[in-house]
Amino acid sequence: MFNFYIIILFVLLIITFLLSMFFSASENSFIQLNKFKIKNLIYKNKKIGREIYKILSNMDLFLSTILVGNNFAIFGFTSISLLLLLKFGIPKAQATTYNLIFSTLLILLFAEIAPKNIGRERSHYFSYKFYPLLKFFQRLFLPITYPVSLLIKLIYSLFNITKENRLDEISKKEIYTLTKSSGMKGLFPNFDTKMIERIFNFRNKRIYDAIIPLNETQPISSKKTINNVKKIFSENDIEYLPVYKNNITNIIGYTKPTDLLNIKNKELPIREIMRDLIYIPEFINLLDILDYFEEEFVLGVIDEYGIVSGLITLNDVIDEILGEEENIISKKVKADNNINIVDEIIVSGKTPLEQLKIEFGIDIKDKDVNTLAGFLMKTFKKIPSRGTTYKYGNYQFKILKSSPTKIKRIKIKNIS
Structure with a gap:
């Protein structure tokens, strides 16, 4: 009878220890579940996905079950281990001390730390295998956990805490x-x-992140005739022209190519048909100006002193989201003695000289400028037109695209 009693206690000791391991592993494994995978299981009409979703839909019940079950298991383990020590004839004072040390170390290492780490690393495997057992304990402990859940909801309401389902929304x-x-x-x-x-990050973007500076536009005088403006549009690939009065910083409107259609009087000043410009301060967010583009194509951006610092269009806002053109647009490589050498590259005008040196070995020595466009403008002492070429060392630079205010694209060819 004595031996049978000892065996029963050992069996219960192992069971309570395994239950503590189970509850510790469950806590981490279910919380670490990938919500994309669970949602995918639900879309595939898999029972396992629906059941796990139900468990995590009520986090109060889930955590209450884990805490109640783990506490019962730990209490049972420490009580049974103390009984076993006493059965082996160890004095009560010493048995209590031994039990405290033994139980604490064993539970901490093998029923807490190890299961939690395993549950975290193998969260899906563990959850898929043992969710039925967790559901069983949820029902078993419901008389205890349900009042606890009600108490938690009361605390939420007292402190105005909004409860969220971690599977409903993806951050x-x-x-x-x-x-x-x-x-x-x-x-x-x-x-x-x-x-x-x-x-x-779009919500935090300011207008000056997407603004086109006034010196990069091509303002025209309000006295220009329709015929002159048509010629400018035909010679340049531009969507609009800002219109100024008296001086270039006094932008009063803008015009588009479609505005010039069906105008019979070709000598009419552009101010007679131009569109009015709406002005907005440069320190507001990009998100706040989207409504303006329902009626306007171009907006004028003014600084704190009321001076027009630049213009902005819906395309500029979209470019801020999609990203601007990369510096290195394309490149061609040729083999020379089994060594790949860059034969030709097409780059943006804003490409830093340092980038050309590091990536392609094109060493342009000029301390006064930082970009390729700046170097070419300094060399030509003007903005070169499309097709213009320039030789520097073993390389030929050809302007592929430019505007009256900037060099946009250049082809660099190795002529060595």
């Missing part, structure tokens, strides 16, 4: 992390993960 951080990791793994090789980041 922007999770979407960004998913797309970034997918891009790194090559799942979406042509997907620009930086665009996601720009979209999420």
Whole structure:
């Protein structure tokens, strides 16, 4: 009888220890579940997805079950281990001390730390295997956990705490992390993960992040005739022309090519048909100006002194989201003695000289400028037109695209 009693206690000791391990592992494994995978299981009409969703839909009940079950298991384990020590004839004082040390170390290492780490690392495997057992304990402990859940809800209401279901909404951080990791793994090789980041940060973007400075536009005098303006549009690939009065900083309106259609009097001053310009301060957010573009194509941006500092269009706002053109647009490589040499590259005018030196070995020594466009403008002492070429060392620079105010695209060819 004595031996049978000892065996029963040992069996109960193992059971309570395993239950403590189970509840500790369950806590971490269910909380660490990937919500995308659970949602996917639900979309595939899998029972396991629906059941796990039900468990996590009521986090109060889930956590209450874990805490109640773990406390019962730990209490049972320490009580049974103390009984066993006493049965082996160890004095009560010493048995209590031994039990405290033994139980604490054993539970801490093998029923808390180890299961929690395993549950975190193998969260889906553990949850899929043992969710029925957790559901059983949820029902078993319901008489205890239900009042606890009601108490928690009362605390929420007293402190005005909003409870969220962690599976219902996917945060922007999770979407960004998913797309970034997918891009790194090559799942979406042509997907620009930086665009996601720009979209999420769009609310914090200011107008000056997308503004076109006034010196990069091509303002025309309000006295220009319709015929003159038509000629400017035909010679330049531009969507609009800002109109100024008396001086270039006094922008009073703008015009588009479509405004000039069906105008019979070609000598009419452009101020007679130009569109009025709406002015907005440069320190407001990009998000706040979107409504303006329902009626206007161009907005004038003014600084704190009321001076027009630049212009902005809806395309500029979209470019801020999608990203501007990369500095290195394309390149061609040729083989020379089994060595790949860059034969031809097409770059943006804003490409830093330092980047050309580091990536392609094109060493342009000029301390006064930082970009390729700046170097070419300094060389020509003007903004060169399309097709203009310039030789520097072993390279030929050809202007592929430019405007009256900037060099936009250049082809660099190795002529060595």
